[in-house]
Amino acid sequence: MTSGSGDAWVYGPDGGKFWGRFGAAGLLVHDPQRGVLLQHRALWSHFGDTWGLPGGARHEDETAVEAALREAKEEAGVPADLLHVRFTSVLDLGFWSYTTVVAQAVNSFDPVISDSESIALRWVMPEAVAHFPLHPAFAASWPALQLRIMNPTPASRRNADAG
Template identity: 45%
Template sequence: MWLDCACGARHWGRFGAAGVLLADDNGRVLLQHRGHSDHAGSWAIPGGALDPGEMPVDAALRELREETGIAPSAVSVVGTRATCEHVAWTYWTVLAQPVRAVTPRPNSESRKLRWTHFDDVGALALHPDFRLAWHETLFRWARWKVL
């Protein structure tokens, strides 16, 4: 399911990829310590490849359920943003908030899941693409939309 991009990089998901930046009212986001996937051992948000014809929000919420056990009905989507765009590939970040108490449970793709305060995210060993997106746009966007 890799796409060889004109930029010289390989991207996961022939049709693009999407993930959920789940942020709560306490200024925390849910992060995934990646398991056996690319950049294993780094921190990022739950997400993965879009299926053919799948919309980014649907893919992101599907991946959230698969990787954390959190049902789409337990969150409210606040916004969607393309955070990594190439000619033939895009990564979409879906910002969402829990609408009720959630208890994340990692699946086989995650070493662990944890709530991390916005201000502490940048100090972690982040997935390189997530690190770039976090520092360039996601930190300000999420704080503005959620807090």
């Protein structure tokens, strides 16, 4: 399926480290009745014991959307066929990028811890997300993502596959 795993650290010019040789992607699932799906990250993971999104390193030959859907299936049992991708949000540092893929659940589902990267999975109402100890990068991006989730624009609906 993939010609090159992205599972490796990338080091930035300032010495910061980022997971994913080809960048990384995460899936933010919104269910209007249940909230957004958060993952309590394993203690051993980068920024462990924080809450964030299922996601991880992109493989060499996959898009950010493909990577986010694959990682969410691997880590949380998220069924891609029950999602509608709405938009993407990209943090591009030049040498590395992270894409948040935002999808709406078209049918409710129960996430399942399916590997060792999760301590817990939980649906959280958007107004409560900021009260959790969040992964620092997710904490920084959450206010803008929350606005877009709660107030979709025609442009964000049209550009669901951008990024």
